Amino acid sequence: MDSLAAVDWTAYQDEALAAIGSALSEAELDDARVKYLGRKSALAQALRGVRDRESGMLLNGVRSKLEEAVAAREAELARLAYELAAEAGVDVTIPGTPVTRGHLHLLTQIRREIEDIFLGMGYEVWDGNEVATVWENFDALTSDPGHPSRSQFDTFYIDQNTVLRTHTSPDQIRAMQTRKPPIYMVSPGRCYRRDTPDATHSPIFLQVECLAVDRGITLADLQGTVLKFFRALFGEEREVRMRTSFFPFTEPSVEFDVTCFICGGEGCATCKHSGWIEMGGAGWVDPDVFRNVGIDPDEYQGFAFGFGIERIAMLRHGLPDLRAFWENDLRVLGQF
Numbered sequence: 001m002d003s004l005a006a007v008d009w010t011a012y013q014d015e016a017l018a019a020i021g022s023a024l025s026e027a028e029l030d031d032a033r034v035k036y037l038g039r040k041s042a043l044a045q046a047l048r049g050v051r052d053r054e055s056g057m058l059l060n061g062v063r064s065k066l067e068e069a070v071a072a073r074e075a076e077l078a079r080l081a082y083e084l085a086a087e088a089g090v091d092v093t094i095p096g097t098p099v100t101r102g103h104l105h106l107l108t109q110i111r112r113e114i115e116d117i118f119l120g121m122g123y124e125v126w127d128g129n130e131v132a133t134v135w136e137n138f139d140a141l142t143s144d145p146g147h148p149s150r151s152q153f154d155t156f157y158i159d160q161n162t163v164l165r166t167h168t169s170p171d172q173i174r175a176m177q178t179r180k181p182p183i184y185m186v187s188p189g190r191c192y193r194r195d196t197p198d199a200t201h202s203p204i205f206l207q208v209e210c211l212a213v214d215r216g217i218t219l220a221d222l223q224g225t226v227l228k229f230f231r232a233l234f235g236e237e238r239e240v241r242m243r244t245s246f247f248p249f250t251e252p253s254v255e256f257d258v259t260c261f262i263c264g265g266e267g268c269a270t271c272k273h274s275g276w277i278e279m280g281g282a283g284w285v286d287p288d289v290f291r292n293v294g295i296d297p298d299e300y301q302g303f304a305f306g307f308g309i310e311r312i313a314m315l316r317h318g319l320p321d322l323r324a325f326w327e328n329d330l331r332v333l334g335q336f
């Protein structure tokens with residue numbers, strides 16, 4: 001920038017020092033700091049464009065002088081405030097009212113715990129977009145064009161071709177489109193469906209989906225991964241069982257249950273006295289899904305499984321109502 005070469009840095013420094021020295025409040029001091037030292041200041045811009053040692057030293061010299069002046073004026077203002085308060089008869093040595101520190105939301109804590117388990121198994125955590133094309137959210141997953149889940153009564157449409165994702169599967173589609181197998185990824189995140197909020201439904205919810213694509217993967221790998229994951233989450237003594245099911249994007253599809261971690265399988269209210277708790281769905285990636293994203297199904301196989309984070313939080317803490325997570329009632333959230 002040629003115009004900056006013309007700046008008289010001695011004058012710049014004098015002007016800045018005067019502004020800093022005459023600041024009468026923290027706000028005024030901050031204004032001066034932003035104006036002369038901030039990211040958009042002439043000094044910062046010039047520093048970004050420095051090409052030679054000499055001007056680098058000059059500009060850095062100006063910067064440190066100004067930074068020292070800001071720190072000195074800050075201390076001075078603090079001392080002045082202290083003196084004024086003391087004059088007015090305020091005892092500044094009385095301890096202040098303690099401020100309670102916040103902590104991570106329960107769902108964030110569980111989400112991170114889940115991410116850690118997958119990272120430990122060598123998976124990559126994929127932070128995807130909450131907005132997806134209709135193709136990514138439905139078509140690529142071989143969902144039936146007439147399926148009711150596509151309707152505007154079930155899905156939030158942004159325009160004809162764009163939706164708020166109804167599951168995190170669009171992340172997997174994008175991952176498979178943009179990189180070559182082997183792919184071992186997990187995509188946690190918010191999903192949206194047009195549900196009326198009640199104890200077990202919410203228009204916004206958190207889902208986790210795991211996808212593995214590689215050569216020579218078998219159903220035993222799926223079972224082993226699910227088992228390892230739920231043992232890490234709910235304890236080493238857990239068992240997992242699978243029941244056949246149907247999802248459009250996996251073939252075969254299964255739903256999986258975990259032995260109840262409340263009663264240990266004896267039977268209790270949480271597991272409805274069956275000893276098993278339904279956790280989510282899984283399956284073998286349908287060859288048509290692979291074809292849609294340009295992966296050869298004769299060469300690669302893969303599995304996917306998914307479940308809800310709220311459900312895990314509710315089961316683990318015996319929470320009866322999903323709405324508690326989104327209502328931001330600190331009396332509830334503060335307990336976790």
Ligand SMILES: [Zn+2]
Pocket residue numbers: 260261262263264265266267268269270271272273275276
């Ligand atoms: Zn039980």
